[in-house]
Amino acid sequence: MKPLTTNDNSVIPKSYRALLLVMILASVLPIWATDHFPSQNGPWYLLASHVMRNYENPEFNYADYYIRHWHPIPHALHTYLMFAFSYVAPPLIAMKLALTVYAIALPLSIFYFLSIAAPDKRFLGFFAFVLIHHYTFYRGYHNFCLSIPLYFFNLGYWLKHKDDFKLKHSLIMAVMTSFLFVAHLFGFLLLACSIGWYRWIETKSFIKGTISAVTASWAGWLLLLDFIYLNSQENSWADPDELEFLRPHTAVEYVFRKFFYSMSVPAYILGAAMLVWPTYLLWRRVSQSPGSWGQKIRSTITHPMVALFLVLCVSYFFVPYKVINWHYANSRLLPFIFILALACAGPIPQWGKRQRGFQACFLATVCAAGIGIDLLMSWEVVEAEKKIANYTSGIEHFDANSTLLPIHLDNPARGQVRPLTRAHEYYNIAKGGVNNEGAAYFNTLVPIWYREYPVSKMLPDYDEKAPEESIQSISKVYDFVLVMGDDDELRTRLTNAGYLNVHTAGNVDLFRNQKKLGNKSSTSQGS
Numbered sequence: 001m002k003p004l005t006t007n008d009n010s011v012i013p014k015s016y017r018a019l020l021l022v023m024i025l026a027s028v029l030p031i032w033a034t035d036h037f038p039s040q041n042g043p044w045y046l047l048a049s050h051v052m053r054n055y056e057n058p059e060f061n062y063a064d065y066y067i068r069h070w071h072p073i074p075h076a077l078h079t080y081l082m083f084a085f086s087y088v089a090p091p092l093i094a095m096k097l098a099l100t101v102y103a104i105a106l107p108l109s110i111f112y113f114l115s116i117a118a119p120d121k122r123f124l125g126f127f128a129f130v131l132i133h134h135y136t137f138y139r140g141y142h143n144f145c146l147s148i149p150l151y152f153f154n155l156g157y158w159l160k161h162k163d164d165f166k167l168k169h170s171l172i173m174a175v176m177t178s179f180l181f182v183a184h185l186f187g188f189l190l191l192a193c194s195i196g197w198y199r200w201i202e203t204k205s206f207i208k209g210t211i212s213a214v215t216a217s218w219a220g221w222l223l224l225l226d227f228i229y230l231n232s233q234e235n236s237w238a239d240p241d242e243l244e245f246l247r248p249h250t251a252v253e254y255v256f257r258k259f260f261y262s263m264s265v266p267a268y269i270l271g272a273a274m275l276v277w278p279t280y281l282l283w284r285r286v287s288q289s290p291g292s293w294g295q296k297i298r299s300t301i302t303h304p305m306v307a308l309f310l311v312l313c314v315s316y317f318f319v320p321y322k323v324i325n326w327h328y329a330n331s332r333l334l335p336f337i338f339i340l341a342l343a344c345a346g347p348i349p350q351w352g353k354r355q356r357g358f359q360a361c362f363l364a365t366v367c368a369a370g371i372g373i374d375l376l377m378s379w380e381v382v383e384a385e386k387k388i389a390n391y392t393s394g395i396e397h398f399d400a401n402s403t404l405l406p407i408h409l410d411n412p413a414r415g416q417v418r419p420l421t422r423a424h425e426y427y428n429i430a431k432g433g434v435n436n437e438g439a440a441y442f443n444t445l446v447p448i449w450y451r452e453y454p455v456s457k458m459l460p461d462y463d464e465k466a467p468e469e470s471i472q473s474i475s476k477v478y479d480f481v482l483v484m485g486d487d488d489e490l491r492t493r494l495t496n497a498g499y500l501n502v503h504t505a506g507n508v509d510l511f512r513n514q515k516k517l518g519n520k521s522s523t524s525q526g527s
Helices: 013-026 040-052 078-085 091-117 118-129 135-139 142-162 167-183 187-201 206-233 248-257 266-273 276-287 295-299 304-317 330-341 354-397 425-431 467-476 488-496
Strands: 066-068 403-408 448-450 482-484 500-504 508-513
Touching: 013 091, 013 354, 013 508, 040 066, 040 091, 040 295, 040 425, 040 448, 066 248, 066 467, 066 500, 078 091, 078 142, 091 118, 091 135, 091 142, 091 248, 091 330, 091 467, 118 330, 118 354, 118 403, 135 142, 135 330, 142 187, 142 206, 142 330, 167 187, 167 206, 167 467, 248 266, 248 276, 248 304, 266 276, 266 354, 266 425, 276 295, 276 330, 276 354, 295 304, 304 330, 354 508, 403 467, 467 488, 482 488, 488 508
Parallel strands: 403 482
Antiparallel strands: 066 448, 482 508, 500 508
């Protein structure tokens, strides 16, 4: 591998482009390995985009249960991407295309950011390929995942123009920060705070830091004011009483387990092991600084980029783990911390001639780990697909435009992910209708709403504490009940209430309400 040269100032040096293409192709392999990508919450947003796309389609009855809500709300960009792709591809492919956008954007954003923040260390951008397939990605937090590259595109652009920030730059960032806001509120707030903090440390002026943050992110703040007003009028999900912090030793453990561990333990080990590189390079930042150790530390921590990295590290231990029904809040800082660490790297060591030895070792280990993670996760995806295929095998027996109640008595996990949690959405994606556990429950975070809140008024839940009364109310509303898990008593109650078991696959049973629907055969409808 040729070393970086001073006359190659491109974002991605030509000598690395072939390797970059290979790594990108490898990184999208798990996304395209099967029919269903097994992210835990992914089907939620796929149904939302499908409802938006087919809201006025007479073949579906989505308009009877949902309201489309065109609004620039956060946590919606992934849904909008799938909605756009649905004009050229069926739903499952549209989802994969949207996920591919993230998988490509993340490494490109890191290369762009490093080309400005640390241009002599652009090759460190290959570290992105051990970060793509992380825990939150497989949990289905796809809007948050999109916010990561958008954050670094925004921060890189601001760093490039901060010393001569003109009106045109402010307007361009208005568009960029608006996309970031629509991706995820956390990413937007983090960007605004990052710019303000960086400028404050750099200029030693709180006022200048505030001005820089506002001029770079003003459009997002206007959208935030609108979002606050919207939530003051309509909010079905926030729990103001929920607040949970992690103990320090648990927070340290979660640095690794709640980022690198999704479904594969070997992939977890490979990813976590690669943290040795940014750790080593951060150490070199301190050790290679001039002066005594006190001077080394002071000169290091007063650099704006290092100060930003450190404040995020400290914040990780003080930000709540759960707050207002929003979980893994502090863990969301981890990808930003890992990537900022690359920009804080110290001098590249001389391992051989002109630093080629270190670069070769770094690229060999990081790329090998990245490909290893891709292959391991592809295998996990294929295994998870078997469970999803079994769970969704009853779709052909599900009548078009029917109401569906999923009851999960069991929910098997692969690692820390439960791929079947929202898999019932595939029934309503394929055939229309509605269920009571859609993403629309989080009304101000999704561009579709249920027509009535609380949802239980329109679509009652199954209450295990009062099964007889619950079954009676269920039988009046639901055309189908999808049961996963072993409970013969529940199945007997459903049968006594007029439900007929029309499909069984392992411990998954689909019951049809014969009293409500009659004895006509179920119809098939493609998606």
